[in-house]
Amino acid sequence: MRALQLKSFQSDPELVDLPEPEPGPGQVVIKVGGAGACHSDLHVMREFAEGMAPWGPPFVLGHEAAGWVHRTGGNIKNLEHGQPVAVYGLLGCGHCQPCAAGAENLCVHGMEGPPGIGFGVDGAMAEYLLVTDPRRLVPIGDLDPADVAPLTDAGLTPYRVIKKVQPKLTPGSHAVVIGAGGLGHLAIQILSAMTPATVIAVDVREQALALARQVGASATVQANADNTAQELKDATKGAGADVVLDFVGSAPTIALGAAVAKPGMDLVVIGAAAGQFTWNFYALPYEVKLTTSFWGTLPELHEVIALARQNKVKAHVQRFALNDALHAYELMEKGQLDGRAVIVP
Numbered sequence: 035m036r037a038l039q040l041k042s043f044q045s046d047p048e049l050v051d052l053p054e055p056e057p058g059p060g061q062v063v064i065k066v067g068g069a070g071a072c073h074s075d076l077h078v079m080r081e082f083a084e085g086m087a088p089w090g091p092p093f094v095l096g097h098e099a100a101g102w103v104h105r106t107g108g109n110i111k112n113l114e115h116g117q118p119v120a121v122y123g124l125l126g127c128g129h130c131q132p133c134a135a136g137a138e139n140l141c142v143h144g145m146e147g148p149p150g151i152g153f154g155v156d157g158a159m160a161e162y163l164l165v166t167d168p169r170r171l172v173p174i175g176d177l178d179p180a181d182v183a184p185l186t187d188a189g190l191t192p193y194r195v196i197k198k199v200q201p202k203l204t205p206g207s208h209a210v211v212i213g214a215g216g217l218g219h220l221a222i223q224i225l226s227a228m229t230p231a232t233v234i235a236v237d238v239r240e241q242a243l244a245l246a247r248q249v250g251a252s253a254t255v256q257a258n259a260d261n262t263a264q265e266l267k268d269a270t271k272g273a274g275a276d277v278v279l280d281f282v283g284s285a286p287t288i289a290l291g292a293a294v295a296k297p298g299m300d301l302v303v304i305g306a307a308a309g310q311f312t313w314n315f316y317a318l319p320y321e322v323k324l325t326t327s328f329w330g331t332l333p334e335l336h337e338v339i340a341l342a343r344q345n346k347v348k349a350h351v352q353r354f355a356l357n358d359a360l361h362a363y364e365l366m367e368k369g370q371l372d373g374r375a376v377i378v379p
């Protein structure tokens with residue numbers, strides 16, 4: 035089968051021919067219907083080096099996956115050939131207490147091995163994907179797998195954050211979304227579906243702001259200008275934000291979130307740009323919670339898929355053939371993608 039394989043860190047992935055995976059007992063092979071391209075793939079291709087993580091190439095990229103049940107090993111019940119499913123991409127140890135609760139994103143052994151498919155273990159940018167446990171599969175009904183693939187990370191990650199900050203987003207509150215790309219445009223929809231907050235989106239790219247308005251942002255602010263923080267504050271009618279979701283995570287974006295904070299706000303950094311922020315007792319208004327959030331749990335993925343099946347969240351998808359996957363990453367690096375790029379093998 036054709037697959038997009040990363041052969042070594044700090045190189046471009048290559049299209050290769052690999053044997054079709056064989057399902058062992060209790061395993062399932064999925065015919066891939068869509069594999070989302072994520073910024074974290076770029077981090078792995080460009081910034082990782084041998085020895086930085088306890089896993090490495092070669093492996094097939096792609097941690098956002100959906101498709102159809104293709105073959106099953108022994109001991110699999112209640113899955114039919116051709117059934118459309120989304121794939122939970124995280125790989126915890128499977129036996130610690132968080133893993134037992136489906137929170138493989140918080141696995142206590144999570145730093146010891148490959149964190150997910152497409153990170154040290156073959157992922158979804160291929161014709162077929164091996165899924166080692168049927169509980170990682172979530173039925174998607176009549177949704178199109180290519181539309182669903184981004185929901186397994188770009189949808190699940192903001193969904194988890196929004197559930198955590200939901201008590202702050204009461205009527206009259208303001209939520210600021212920094213970065214209206216793959217995750218941000220889904221965050222705006224989930225905020226609209228689950229809270230009465232006014233949603234304000236910030237991005238440097240006008241086309242991202244246009245998408246933000248299209249999917250439900252009440253106001254947008256173009257970052258760049260010196261007065262971005264003031265424009266954002268004005269958009270909250272001077273009150274400041276109740277919640278800031280930073281999908282970039284660079285030093286300037288964290289500083290921007292801090293600049294529009296009101297006391298008691300949640301500033302959640304989700305983007306993995308690893309920007310620095312200098313903290314002390316007076317660095318932020320009183321009781322501002324500065325925290326990170328990482329991917330999501332299996333039960334939360336079931337909830338995101340349910341939201342999609344109610345037509346309350348839909349990824350804005352640009353489709354690429356496997357042959358054009360490198361082009362999708364080029365466009366991502368240049369900031370020229372609208373929503374999420376999905377590779378359709």
Ligand SMILES: [Zn+2]
Nearest residue numbers: 072073074187
């Ligand atoms: Zn991702």
Ligand SMILES: [Zn+2]
Nearest residue numbers: 127130133141
């Ligand atoms: Zn675990």
